[in-house]
Amino acid sequence: xxxxKNIHTxxxxxxxxxxxxLRLLEGEIVTLIGANGAGKTTILNTISGVTPASSGEVLFExxxxxxxxxxxxVKLGISQVPEGxxxxxxxxxEDNLDLGAYLRYRSREDKASINEDREHxxxxxxxxxxxxxxxxxxxxxGEQQMxxxxxxxxxxxxxLLLDEPSMGLAPLVFQEIFRVLHQLRHEHGTTILLVEQNAxxxxxxxxxxxxxxxxxxxxxxxxxxxxxxxxxxRAYLGKEKG
Amino acid sequence: xxxxxxxxxxxxxxxxxxxxxxSGGYLMNVLVFVGIHTMLAIGLxxxxxxxxxxxxxHAGFFGLGAxxxxxxxxxxxxxxxxxxxxxxxxxxxxxxxIGFPILKLKGHYLAMATLGMGIIMYITFNETIGxxxxxxxxxxxxxxxxxxxxxxxxxxxxxxxxxxTLGMILLTLNLANSRIGRALRAVHDSEVAAQVLGINARLLxxxxxxxxxxxxxxxxxxxxxxMTFISPASFGFNFSVELLTMVVIGGLGSIYGSFLGAALLTxxxxxxxxxxxxxxxxxxxMLMMMVMFMPRGLVRGVPDLLRKLLKKRGGxxx
Numbered sequence: 001x002x003x004x005k006n007i008h009t010x011x012x013x014x015x016x017x018x019x020x021x022l023r024l025l026e027g028e029i030v031t032l033i034g035a036n037g038a039g040k041t042t043i044l045n046t047i048s049g050v051t052p053a054s055s056g057e058v059l060f061e062x063x064x065x066x067x068x069x070x071x072x073x074v075k076l077g078i079s080q081v082p083e084g085x086x087x088x089x090x091x092x093x094e095d096n097l098d099l100g101a102y103l104r105y106r107s108r109e110d111k112a113s114i115n116e117d118r119e120h121x122x123x124x125x126x127x128x129x130x131x132x133x134x135x136x137x138x139x140x141x142g143e144q145q146m147x148x149x150x151x152x153x154x155x156x157x158x159x160l161l162l163d164e165p166s167m168g169l170a171p172l173v174f175q176e177i178f179r180v181l182h183q184l185r186h187e188h189g190t191t192i193l194l195v196e197q198n199a200x201x202x203x204x205x206x207x208x209x210x211x212x213x214x215x216x217x218x219x220x221x222x223x224x225x226x227x228x229x230x231x232x233x234r235a236y237l238g239k240e241k242g
Numbered sequence: 243x244x245x246x247x248x249x250x251x252x253x254x255x256x257x258x259x260x261x262x263x264x265s266g267g268y269l270m271n272v273l274v275f276v277g278i279h280t281m282l283a284i285g286l287x288x289x290x291x292x293x294x295x296x297x298x299x300h301a302g303f304f305g306l307g308a309x310x311x312x313x314x315x316x317x318x319x320x321x322x323x324x325x326x327x328x329x330x331x332x333x334x335x336x337x338x339x340i341g342f343p344i345l346k347l348k349g350h351y352l353a354m355a356t357l358g359m360g361i362i363m364y365i366t367f368n369e370t371i372g373x374x375x376x377x378x379x380x381x382x383x384x385x386x387x388x389x390x391x392x393x394x395x396x397x398x399x400x401x402x403x404x405x406x407t408l409g410m411i412l413l414t415l416n417l418a419n420s421r422i423g424r425a426l427r428a429v430h431d432s433e434v435a436a437q438v439l440g441i442n443a444r445l446l447x448x449x450x451x452x453x454x455x456x457x458x459x460x461x462x463x464x465x466x467x468x469m470t471f472i473s474p475a476s477f478g479f480n481f482s483v484e485l486l487t488m489v490v491i492g493g494l495g496s497i498y499g500s501f502l503g504a505a506l507l508t509x510x511x512x513x514x515x516x517x518x519x520x521x522x523x524x525x526x527x528m529l530m531m532m533v534m535f536m537p538r539g540l541v542r543g544v545p546d547l548l549r550k551l552l553k554k555r556g557g558x559x560x
Binding site: 048049050069070071074075079080082086087088089090091095098099100102103105151152155 | 421424425427428430431432434435436437438439440441442
C-alpha cells in the first residue's frame, strides 16, 4: 500500500532521514520506535508532505506522491494525527470534527454522510459526545487526543498516520485509545502507521515494526521478533532479560 | 429563519431607521463614514481576526480603489458602476499576486512587509501627479447615480453606503459560518494541523488577503464618489493603524465587533471635540482603558463586564 524508497529528508542543513526505506501492506498496523530525535515524526511528515523528501520516492497505492502538497495527499486517503494533538482549541468539538471532512463537501449527500460519520466518531469515543459543543481547548489531554484521532478519521483515510498518541496521557486513557485503534483495524480495515515512545504497548498492538536511530532504520521485523530482540529490549523495553 | 438571520435583520432595521431620528446635517455625514469604516474593518477582520494574519497596509488598498474609481470617472468619464468593479478586480488581482510571496512570512515579518506595501502605494499616490494630482488631490469625481437619482446629499449617501455595508455584513457572516470560515480559524490555530486535514493553508491565506483587499477597494470607490475629492493624506500609514485599532477594539473575529469598533473610533473624536485641545489625550486614555479592561473587544467585553457587575451585586445580597 505504502512504500518509501531511499528517502532522504533535510531540515535546512540538518540531515534528518538517511536512506529510509519501508513498506506497509493493506490492513497492517506498523510501528516506528526509536529515541527522541531519531526521525520518527520526520518520516510521518515526509509521507504527509509537510516536510517533503529531498530525494527518494514515496509511493501510495503505486502512485508517486513524493512531491505532492499536503492537501493533495489527504485527498488520496492519507490522514495524519499530528504530534501533540494540535486540536483547534478555539473551536468546538463538532467544528473540529467537521474540519476533518474539509475536502469532502461537494453535495447534499456529502453533508448527510459527514453528519453520519460524525455520529460514528461519537460512538467510537463516547466521552466526546457530551462535549460536542465545548471548546476543544478546555478538554483534558486524553479527550483532545481522542478528538485529534476522530478528526483525522473524518477524512475517511485508507492510511492513518499517528504521532505519539500516548504522549502525556494516563495509562487508562491511553489503553482506551489503543482499544479504539484495534477496533478500527478490525471493523474498517484501516491501515495504521504508529509512531510511539511506549515501545512495549506499540509492539503489542502492531503486526510489524521498524527501529530508528539517528535518521536510519537499524532493525525491522515482526512485533514478536522485535520484542524478543535483546538490543530492543535493552534500549526500548527497559529490561535486561525476557 | 435562524437566529443569525433575525439578528441581522434587527440590526439592519435599526441602522436604516437612523435617518428618521436625525434631521440630517453633520452627524449624518459622520454616519456615512461609520459605514465606510465598518466595511474596511470587516475586510481587515477577515484577515486578522479569522485567518490570524496581520496587515499594516490596508489603507493602501482602500486608496487604490478610491484612485482607480476617481481617475476612471473624473478623468476618463467612465460610469461609476463600471469603474467600481473594475477597480475591485484590479486591486484583488494585485493583492493575490503580492499575497503569494508575503504571506509566507509570519508575525513581525509579515507586519513589516505589509507596512512596506502600504508605504509604496502611498508614495505612488503622491508622486504620479499626472494621474492622481499628487499631494493636492484629485477633484471633480462624480456622485454615483441610479437613473435620475443622484446620491448627492448626506441622507442619500447614507442609504447608498449602508446598503453596501449591510450587504457586506451579510456576506461575511455567511462566510464566517461556512466551512471556509472554520478552515480560516483552523489556519489561525495551527497551520500544520490544518494542512494535514487537507486545507491548502497557503492558498487560503492568499485568497482571504485578496478578498479583504477587494472589500477595501469597494469601500475606497464608494468613499471617492461620496467625497468627490480625494488626496493621498487619507490613505497613509496612520489610517492603516486606525483600521487595525477598530478591529482590535471592536473584537477580533467578530463581524458585529468590527461595526462597534468602527463606530466608536469614528464617533468618539467627534464627541470629544467639546474637550478641545485635550481631546487627543482623552481619546488615547480611553483606548488604553478599553484594551486593559476588555482585551477581547467591545463585542465580548461589554457583556462580560455587565455579568461581572451583576454577579458582584448578587453576591452581596446572598
